[in-house]
Amino acid sequence: MRPGVYLHIPFCKSRCSYCDFATDVWRDSGAVERYVDALCREIEGGNPSGREGVGTVPQDDTLPTGRVSASHIDTIYFGGGTPSLLEPEQIERILNAVTSVFSVAESAEITMEMNPATVTPEKLDAFRKLGINRASFGVQTFNERDLKLLARGHDADDARQTYRMLREAGFANISFDLIAGLPGQTIEDWSRNLDEAIAMEPEHLSLYLLEIHEGTPLAEQVRSGRRTPIDDELAAEMYEMMLDRLAAAGYEQYEISNFAKPGFESRHNTKYWRLDPVYGFGVSAHSFDGRERYANERDTAKYVSSIEEEGSAEVFREIVNIGSETAFLGLRLNEGVDIEAYERRFGAELSLKSSELIERGLVESADGRLRLTRKGMLFSNEVFAEFV
Structure with a gap:
């Protein structure tokens, strides 16, 4: 049981209609640089949000206890937001901050969430050279109508082209995100999505039924009657189709929404389900040290100012009912x-x-x-x- 590190990058080219994560539309490169400065400062403080004592976890033979600086980690996860919008030099600064505090296993899984049309071949080559060895690729759907509904800011060909670039850059561990249960989506639409995803042969698939969150543009469209959610029976049919089709294609289900070719399960996300320690850095990031859970400020501007002024952006902590x-x-x-x-x-x-x-x-x-x-x-x- 070794900890992992989660790094939240909140910036996106545009905001998707269904998203309720802590994200910001990219408008000012200066604000992005200031955020990277704050993120590195939080990491280099030795603990998530500068907290003393975080990093103490249940003892075993493989994991030292005490401060985070003593911890050996074997996963790093850049989540967002759209981390692939950052420049390689910024990613390098963040990774250098991580390695200044943590001992990173040579075999570490280092994941970056990427969206179509946010990278170039040169950028992907640079990410690979920095040690990024797993891409979590936000496809969501290959249906053009549904991409517009979700306000994804890319089309299906962008996804196909970016996938080819990932392979050409040497990424041998790629995960797709797909969403089922969209308003107006039919079982035939979902079947075609599965057909195309399976044909592309990613190593991992995360497939989710749409959740409509209050406060999002999609929720407002549903509330006003402009969109109608699919019924539970159709959602169940889509889920069961997903189970059958992916099993037939050689993907093993290892979690409710996650499927992988043998040996390609997400090592980082599995830590959450097994209650392994994960240290989270950045706006809205959560940490779990084996006993307590901590959370950072959800507002990016407040997060940055809190780190700059106090060295901490923690706003919540609780003792977990293990x-x-x-x-x-x-x-x-x-x-x-x-x-x-x-x-x-x-x-x-x-x-x-x-x-x-x-x-x-x-x-x-x-x-x-x-x-x-x-x-x-x-x-x-x-x-x-x-x-x-």
Whole structure:
């Protein structure tokens, strides 16, 4: 169990209609440079947001405890936003800040989220030389109508061209993001999306059912009647089609929304589901040290000024209910939860809470592990609510 590092880059060319993440439209290169300065300062402080003591995690044989500066990490994840908008020199500065504080494993997985039409061959070559070895590629859909609905700011050919550039630059670990359940989307539309994605053979696929968040332009369109969400029956049909088609194409489902060719599971994201420590830096970033969870300011300007003036942008912390989160996060994974190990550590709560879920066909107990059934995946939020 080694920690990972998450680095939030909030800038985008434009704001997507469904997005409720902490993002800012790129308008001023000076503001971007100031943000990079603040991010590096937070990292170099030795702890997320300069906190003393973060980095103390449950002891084992592989992970030193104490301050973050003693930690060996094996994943780095640039999320956003659109990190690929940054210049290679800025990414290099951030990575240098990370390596000044952390010992990074030679085999570390280093991921960058990238959007179509935000990179050039030269930029991708530079990212590869800096050690970026995994691309999380925001395709979302190959349907031109749906790209306009989502206000993605690129077309399907941009996605195809950027994918070719990634391969030509030597990226051998590429993940696609796709979204199902868009207003007006048909099962045939979704089938064509799956056909094209599978034919391109990325190593990993993250496929999500659309969630409409309050305060987004898409939510306003739905509220005003201009858009109509698809019904639950069609959403379930799309999800089940996804399960069947990806399995037939050789992708293994390892989490509710994530599929990979063998050996290409996201090592970083798996840390969240297994409650491994992750140190988050940047606006809105979250950290978990094995006991407590911390969160930074969500407003970029406030984050930067807080780091500049106080060295910290922390606005929230909580002690985590490890038993509860081990259960519902573990159930997100296809491997499920080891019942004996769980009850030895936390008591008989798992068996008590799961008995009714088993009767309803939402979870199953097999080989000493508790797992979601296919039906349970469709009603996963209902299952997880039992453990919160």
